[in-house]
Amino acid sequence: MAPAVIAVRPWLTQGLDIEGLSAALRETVRGEVRFDKGSRGAYDTDASNYRQIPIGVVIPKSTDDVVAAVEACHRFGAPVFSRGGGTSLGGQCTNTAVLLDMAKYYNKVESIDGETRVSVVQPGMVLDELNRASRGQAGIMFGPRPATHTHCTIGGMLGNNSCGSTAQWSGTTAENVRRLEVLTYDGLRMWVGPTDDEEYEAIQRAGGRRAEIYRSLRELVDRYGDEIRSRFPNIPRRISGYNLPDLLPENGFNVARALVGSESTCVTILRAELDMLPEPPHLCLLLAGYQDVAAVGDRVTLAGDFNPYMVEGLDHRLLEYERGRRLNMRALHKLPEVGAWMMVKTIGDTPEQAHERAEGLLRKLQEAGGLITWRIYQDPEDQEEIDKVRDVALGATSRVPGRLDTWPGWEDSAVPPERLGDYLRDLRNLLDDYGYDEAPLYGHFGQGCVHTSIPFDLVTANGIGKFRTFLTKSAHLVADYGGSLSGEHGDGQARGELLPVMFGERLVRAFERFKAIFDPDGKMNPGKVVHANPLDAQLRLGVDWRPPTPQTHFDFPDDGGFVGVPTRCFGVGECRRHDSGTEVMCPSYVVTKEEEHSTRGRMRLLYEMMRGDFITDGWRSTEVRDSLDLCLACKGCKRDCPIGVDVATYKSEFLSHHYAGRIRPLYHYSLGWLPLWARLAAPVPFLANTVTRTPGLRYVAKAVAGIDQRRAVPKFASRRFVDSFHRRGNRGSGERGRVVLWPDTFTNSMQPHIAASATVVLEAAGFEVIVPRSTVCCGLTWISTGQLSVAEKVARHSLDVLIPYLREGLQVVGLEPSCTSVMRSDMVDLLDGDVDAVRLRAQTVTLAELLNERAGDFTPRLSTQDGRRPVGVVQKHCHQHAVLGFEQDKDLMERIGLEPQILKSGCCGLAGDFGMTAAHREVSMACAERVLLPAVRDADPDAVILADGFSCRTQIDGAGTGRAGVHLAELVAAAVRGQRLGQYPERTIGGR
Template sequence: MFLPVDPTGAAVDVAGLEAALRDAVHGEVRFDAGSKGAYVTDGSNYRQVPIGVVIPRDVEAGARAVEVCARFGAPVLSRGGGTSLAGQTTNTAVIIDWSKYCDALVSVDPDARTCVVEPGLVLDELNRQLSDVRLQFGPKPSTHSHCALGGMIGNNSCGASAQAYGKTVDNVRRLEVLTYDGTRMWVGPTSKAERTRIVAEGGRRAEIHEGLDRIVTEYLADIRRGYPKIPRRVSGYNLDSLLPENDFDVAKTLVGSEGTLVTVLRAELDLVPVPPSQSLLVLGYDDICSAADDVPRLLEHCSPGQLEALDGRMAQLMREEHAYLDSLHALPEGDSWLLVQFSGDSQDDVDEQAHALLRAVGRSEKDPAVAFSDDPAREQEMLRAREAGLGVTARPPDDRDTWEGWEDSAVPPERLGDYLRDLKDLFDDFGYDHPSLYGHFGQGCVHTRIPFGLTTVDGVADFRRFLERAADLVAAYGGSLSGEHGDGQARGELLTRMFGERLVAAFGELKALFDPGNRMNPGKVVDPNPVDGQLRLGPAWRPATVRTHFGYPEDEHSFSRAVLRCVGIGNCRSHHGGVMCPSYRATQEEEHSTRGRARLLFEMLDGHADSAITDGWRSTEVRDALDLCLACKGCKSDCPTGVDMATYKAEFLAHHYAGRPRPAAHYSMGWLPLWARLSRIAPSLVNSALHAPGLADAGKRLAGVDGARQAPVFARESFLQWWRARGTYEPDPGDPRAVVLWPDTFSTYFHPAIARSAVRVLEDAGFHVAVPTRPVCCGLTWISTGQLTVAKQVLRHTLGVLRPWIEAGTPVIGLEPSCTAVFRADAPELLSADPDVRRLAERFRTFAEHLVEHAPEDWRPPALARQAMVQTHCHQHAITHDDADRELMRRAHIDAEVLDEGCCGLAGNFGFERGHHEVSMAVAEQGVLPAVRAASPAALLLADGFSCRTQIEQAGTGRRALHLAEALALGLDGVLPAHLPEHLAERPAEPSRLGRWATTAVAAALTAVPAAVAAHRVRRRS
């Protein structure tokens, strides 16, 4: 197959290229539709289907991939985190993804304060590895948890810390680079004598250095005059780095070239000391322009480490989205704010810097428009709120999508206020109401997202006209089109408005010198694709209209719009902290990140003629990408735009398997509530069968369960059996102290001690407990396996059973976080037209929420006076949160260490399904299990989730976890033993003689089944 490739129209022998890459490259070579779909776009407005993807296992393999591509004339695009906002990392090219394997910190020289890195190393990971020597890489973009150093070099990234440390270009010492035609060399500052020596040696290296000399000589006056003298100029190639006074620095010239000139193989970077102490001063203003006006005055009196700004619009969006509320509460009076961070060798030093600034500008710490903090945790929380600007502003609650395109312009700081006023007037001219304005005001860099109409002809025409006028505006202010994110396709076409024709011609000569065939990331910066071309949406975008099971009320009841929540920020590619995205952390695969899956679903909707996915809901590529989604819902809370991949997965599975057989696990674990009820016939026999040698293995194979997993043990007496035998008086639904305890499958049939303990504690707090004795279920297991028609039937039945309590407004108390999350989130979306489901969602509470917020004022939980390590269930993290649990533990005198180690890895049925065990354990070993093993034997181990407790117990930690209700119930008895009592975890009953006979007979029968089926297939084929 030969594929035409933009911009030259040259054809590439794709089949031959793929075969050659597989033969020559030590790595993963992927030309399948799923891989291409995952890389089809980045964080920008642009979309181009790649030729293929290469994931080299080492730097040498990456170099060989470039060599093979050059042999076939195929364009090449290097990619790290893929978060570029200007379209640099999407192209019809062979994408080389360095982030999975080429992520080594090669060397560190603490004395020289330098290090050598490979291009795929993530910034936060580099700084973590440097922590022992108290050094760090200075530039810190808001994507620091997942941006790769190679991408930072390609984009000349900055971030808030550039106020103190400059841009990436200011911190690069040398680069090892590879040209498309195979020239490999280290480059850096190059003296005249060194250049003479290189030229004398001859060859391609000499040609390059001679050409650089010629370009800087010919355009010397243009370079001196044409580059704005501002701290945040990122647009254009860095020809100014070739000036004599800048040491003819070839490495710095290549920084920010966005992969259009060379491939970066390694980099030698300058490092800076980690500041021992920091403080934060926040100043309030009436509006963002007034705040900008005050920036020059502040800079006259201080040299801050950061000088950031956010406006009232962003604060409004945070309130509406219930995000960063603690940070907002810490803000002083005002409608816009400047955040000034000071760094120094001591706390006294940084405190004095802040107070000196206040004195200099005539303000006081007692001023209601001033807030001061020297609490590092509080400062980081407030700065994280500023970092979250892109996510907060991308999907405003008023449903006006906003887009990049003019998201990082920069002007001289002393002219910033006037520039913002003119920019706001420009917004008004185009009817772009209320874009938030924020950013790195200490360096004159402004961030914003604008509600461009990118799906209509008129909207796209306005988009182009706005960018042209905005480019003229920023040039008139002596500024830069880009102050942080680079040019790519978003601004490449506008560069003449900033630099003029001659300098843009010089850029073209530089491109031709390094890449004469225009094969390195073509169509970006030089000879760029149109700013309104190759749009991810565009007037021709026609996504399929699909009927769905979930209602998507926050997305205009549209699955297509829900998928568009992903704007490519890439927080799902972080390595530590939070929950999102466990499968990416285990695999380091773009396809198995939340973003990668969202990209594939976008392609599946078939909105473009060249969509990578062509078979819609039946797509095996989408199914495979979603297969390793743990449905943890971490993305619903941790993704800045609220992508809910667990819901999208359930929706997809419902359509994918409609009218055809499902995997065995969907029948075994998807119907678990039914099998659990049937287990009451003979629980001992069932347990014996599930754990009998031979029979258990055969059963796992038939049920689609991984052979490494042990089946959970059914309790001898279920909670409902215990409840009925107890003969408790059933309170009237109108009783003001009545509560319904939800009998979830896990707390009823597997760990009934939890439900019994909850009854004990609730009654001690003065509540009258009721328990539904007719079968009820939340439908969780049917939802997670995409059996949504059944799930809705189950939920409707449950609503009927609960109707008297719903009508009376009786609170329902959930013990299992995943089941509670269903009623709080999933059920209202599945049955969005049913008023009862909304009423139930409003009254469904966690155990801790009810005790903290509704227990009598004179009730106190037992004082346990114990340390505890707490693993928060993912659904609790995402939906119900753990604020009430923390408060209840505080009142119970539990010194709780709440883990921030991500998902446990079991995630309901996921960790039990065949083929998932390795990923499940890899997820657990990234944080949860090591933390559990390291916990003090005397500390309580608390985990409210059944999955979390099961993973901890089955992973050989030697520990068993309690539910918080169990710990409190034991405390009521005045005894909390160091080790878990036997009654808290049921054990398989010893099989009776009849049970042993039955299991042996069934085992023999099941063993014969595969042989009989195989023989039948042989006969049928013959």
């Protein structure tokens, strides 16, 4: 990271000595201190409508680091706030202050006690990782489970008083907190919790700042107690405002619970002592369909007698959004189309008991009337599939092509559950009155909490004025129902200004006093909750939003051109998943834990580049370049991001402009132009291999090419596949028709035995194989290095070669997943939607797709020496996951008798040119060592290592595992030839 200190707008920091602050932090903090533009720009916003550039970012490694950072901020008068996963929707995690990012290092479980069911954790701990550890040790879990459970942190949950669907069973985060260790801005460090009279007196006798705080809190309760009792809504989801009822004597004068939900505006949380719950033994899911969402709201209280784990509601608009994004299609296909659904999970000590309770509730709903259809799911996998329909709601309703962009603002109001149906009717009427009729309604209906994303216009003065008046009317509506402005996500900036509507001016003064007791200087996350910035200020867009409309090589149709790219990312943070054993979206983030290397962080910097007032050098930005540098172009975000961003393509476009008219990195010329070098080497491959494999020459060659000296350069084959094929001639019967076999550079010039195996398979299956005589290439290596003018020419030439076959309707079989992916996605956008490129996209298939769809009766079988079913340890190529799909490959493996053990490893880490450079080696190998390489080393000696990607096989072969990866085509060919697994497949074109 660049060490330079960047000046912050002086009118926001009141003459703060930025350079002195930066130096002081670097001197006292062992963790990372960053004041460069790239780091700050990556943290410019959360998942809200607001944007404020932080003064600097501190990433503490320990409690001492946190204390030192806050002390330095106090000494220099700098505002400060903490952040966990950064997914807040109210703007509480964006500020012109020093940001403490707890998630990277300060994320340990300090203890888990199964007997007392208590855990002590650091605030950066991710919820799912805590629960994985506590389940494993003691069979217990932290109960509240927001939709962001895979990447939200305990500190963030404490900051917002998070809930999630399971709060129906567990209660809110505050209700599951025993004690907190906190740090005040002026340096007091203490544990807080419930306080009886004896402890209170002991604190007063000790004197000092702690005694002053406790004395002031008691005075606050004495002064405002009656109003606290009368004005705070007695509902399950009252998240707005500070938790002053927990300070009442009848509630134990619980300072810890009072601070939960204070959004880093009062103290910095150092540790949390949490109550854990036994995991529910068995769950059963009931889905009940109704005419509209208000009818669901009318009936949610009926679930209370059946021990519900969760009671959710969602309307047809949400499902339409998900269908439009093609999210959770398997689950949605199972659901009849109705106006709305109620989702209830019942708990039982046995599966039968959980099922009986679900059936009991079903009978109750039938008696109540209005039920149209229902489904009961007892299988946990089916339940998990349906859960995802609800979990992805926030992302699914944002930035959907063909629909208006939706935004938060009134996304989590809550009312008494018994009044939910009427509230939903009135809220729908209000939305319709303002022209927001596309807004879906869904949420935690069992506790009266309603979520929605609304198509606000946040770029024109009239639209922003309409936004303000709608939120004001909505606040009055929910207050009239005795509800809460926020039922889950907190107040932040979005609702802080509206708190008087709900609580009245006197209680808001009590909130201001509560903050001042802990933070008399007003430096803790200023402008949030109390003394809040206006709800229409510091908008991420606003009336001055005017991004440029640059000429680009790709079309970016899903973004509406590149102008739509910067606002595509909503900030939900799914890219920050890094739990081991899952397929992760962003491999570089998983191994670096850097916000700049997350999909979200990269999108933030692209936004700042397009905005132009913070990062001002556009396409030449080194901050954007550095953030994109560790993108492996795996396209995981294209598949797994709920918004469907495609950072790999954005990176290619950026590089094309960044290096226009400039000298590029050496590997752009060597690896980026690999297809040309392979073509030139074809007549004399031994010369090229001699240069790359002879000591001395090898060192010079790698240095000139910009290749890591520790990497082996792949060897050129003695004869290319296309030369062997055309010398041999076609031998297929053509009973099933003709197909074109695509001779990608990697297969054709380096591992021709794979294409030879595919030919054997295709001919055995009854196809006539056609291989183009002219040199063809999809342009992948030029695309990945951002040499898009060349890529366009290469792709155009190859398309021209294929046109006769395409117009005849022939299918093109791709063997290398990354090249096949280009033909199935990138080429159309690169060639301006050329109709023949569209034909190529539609007619490109994988080997598995072709055999499954057109040769279903072709069933060669693998065998082993001892007659057991052969096992394959399978590394799924990231483009198979993201673009091509993998189910057909899995089906073919099983069809030929292989038992596939598919690794949840994500990208192998080599990723074409990425892992071949010294600068990327550490990240490349860390990606591979996360799951892939350990699995290969641990694989049974008789198992085959299956990897269709050339990069994946190269990573496996070069990592010293002692194992070699094979392509699926080789396995099917072995079955065709009758070879037993373990015999080396034939490496030349030949008879069957």
